[in-house]
Amino acid sequence: MTGLHVGIDIGGTKVLAGEVSDEGKVVRTALRRTPGRHADPQALDDAVTSALDEIAGGRAVAGVGLSVAGLVDRSGQRVRFSTHLPWQEDDTSDRLSLRWGVPVVMANDVTCAALAELRFGAGRAHEDFLLITVGTGLGGALVQGGRLMLGANGMAGEFGHTRVVPDGRDCECGLRGCLEEYASGNALVRLAGPSYDDGQSVTAAASDGDPLALQALASVGEWLGVGLAGLVGAFDPAVVLVGGGVADAGELLLKPTRRALARSVVGAGHRELPELLLAECGPPAGMIGAAHLSLSRTRH
Numbered sequence: 001m002t003g004l005h006v007g008i009d010i011g012g013t014k015v016l017a018g019e020v021s022d023e024g025k026v027v028r029t030a031l032r033r034t035p036g037r038h039a040d041p042q043a044l045d046d047a048v049t050s051a052l053d054e055i056a057g058g059r060a061v062a063g064v065g066l067s068v069a070g071l072v073d074r075s076g077q078r079v080r081f082s083t084h085l086p087w088q089e090d091d092t093s094d095r096l097s098l099r100w101g102v103p104v105v106m107a108n109d110v111t112c113a114a115l116a117e118l119r120f121g122a123g124r125a126h127e128d129f130l131l132i133t134v135g136t137g138l139g140g141a142l143v144q145g146g147r148l149m150l151g152a153n154g155m156a157g158e159f160g161h162t163r164v165v166p167d168g169r170d171c172e173c174g175l176r177g178c179l180e181e182y183a184s185g186n187a188l189v190r191l192a193g194p195s196y197d198d199g200q201s202v203t204a205a206a207s208d209g210d211p212l213a214l215q216a217l218a219s220v221g222e223w224l225g226v227g228l229a230g231l232v233g234a235f236d237p238a239v240v241l242v243g244g245g246v247a248d249a250g251e252l253l254l255k256p257t258r259r260a261l262a263r264s265v266v267g268a269g270h271r272e273l274p275e276l277l278l279a280e281c282g283p284p285a286g287m288i289g290a291a292h293l294s295l296s297r298t299r300h
């Protein structure tokens with residue numbers, strides 16, 4: 001089938017649609033605001049449709065890939081649960097496919113980002129890697145033998161919601177003491193204090209040597225390293241790719257992460273540790289992966 005494959009990343013705050021070349025380069029994008037979790041699901045359908053229309057600009061669309069911040073079933077048909085979106089137990093793919101008259105495929109946003117890294121980014125050279133995205137929250141995906149590990153129900157990789165502090169902080173997912181509460185953009189802003197509104201401002205201050213901002217990044221890095229130690233023990237990846245907005249802090253984040261990982265992993269001193277690398281596809285990774293997913297599902 002000829003025509004355009006559009007990738008659309010549906011995150012907690014924004015919808016990013018895009019046209020992506022066969023080489024994974026972003027050709028054009030369209031941005032919309034995401035209606036909140038308690039909005040009418042139809043409002044999110046409309047925002048996504050409007051972004052798709054802008055990208056298509058009247059051209060024929062062959063397929064759409066959706067990258068969704070939530071738990072998506074293995075068949076890619078249904079959003080089971082999302083902490084941020086109004087789609088809950090929602091047959092999203094069928095409904096939007098009917099509305100648009102094109103095939104729609106869907107996967108979790110970090111799964112899509114891992115596909116992008118595997119095909120076009122820092123994962124190209126590696127068969128076994130973990131992707132950790134430190135954005136507003138903390139997401140993960142696992143690639144083994146060059147294949148994404150989706151789990152029996154398509155829900156693997158929710159590393160951010162492993163409990164690291166018994167009776168710890170309440171998490172937006174409904175559990176307590178999740179790693180995400182200590183190693184994420186939200187945690188960074190909370191730790192840095194009230195003079196910062198977002199992760200970027202903390203990172204900028206840390207780069208200028210602000211001690212409080214540096215301390216906040218070190219704490220997030222340490223928790224990330226502790227979390228990674230468990231994952232490295234379980235999966236033994238060759239590399240860990242670190243993406244998401246907080247990864248812009250580079251070594252200010254990776255150095256404390258590396259240190260805590262080396263200290264906390266089982267068999268420390270008697271095993272190879274994975275290299276920690278920055279992910280390469282950047283903020284549009286989910287969108288790029290979703291476009292590629294659409295293309296690969298319909299072109300055989």
Ligand SMILES: [Zn+2]
Pocket residue numbers: 160161171172173174175176178180
């Ligand atoms: Zn949680």
